[in-house]
Amino acid sequence: MNKLYAVFVGMLVSIMVTFNGLLANYSGDYLALIIIHLVGLSIILPIMFVKKEKLSHIKGIPIYLFSAGALGVFMVFSNNISFNSLGVSLTLSLVLLGQSIASCVIDHYGLFEMEVKKFQRRKLFGFILVSIGIITMFIY
Numbered sequence: 001m002n003k004l005y006a007v008f009v010g011m012l013v014s015i016m017v018t019f020n021g022l023l024a025n026y027s028g029d030y031l032a033l034i035i036i037h038l039v040g041l042s043i044i045l046p047i048m049f050v051k052k053e054k055l056s057h058i059k060g061i062p063i064y065l066f067s068a069g070a071l072g073v074f075m076v077f078s079n080n081i082s083f084n085s086l087g088v089s090l091t092l093s094l095v096l097l098g099q100s101i102a103s104c105v106i107d108h109y110g111l112f113e114m115e116v117k118k119f120q121r122r123k124l125f126g127f128i129l130v131s132i133g134i135i136t137m138f139i140y
Helices: 002-027 029-050 063-109 123-139
Strands: none
Touching (some): 002 029, 002 063, 063 123
């Protein structure tokens, strides 16, 4: 079930990147970032209120983990810029390749307090297939 959920989330990411890129076309890159994050905040705050979630849970969180918000802004901004010149499918294909490489490095070395999961040679086949697909998308 989790694998189907991950596929669904991937579909939502495609829609999100499309909407974010179109919004940036209408409003500009920086205003689009503000709108995107304010809308997200305006949706999550009422949910937290209804569920009676408290912000006291942030005590003891390592300070570097708060950089995820800045990474999110950079990611959305980069997607918006790439979307205009590459389109949705090529942008997300390259994002997927970058995510795959970074996640393998994180797993292999156990970075950011993650459990070590050594890289297995059989994963190279997947990387090669994805790379061939991306090269094909570039050419055609």
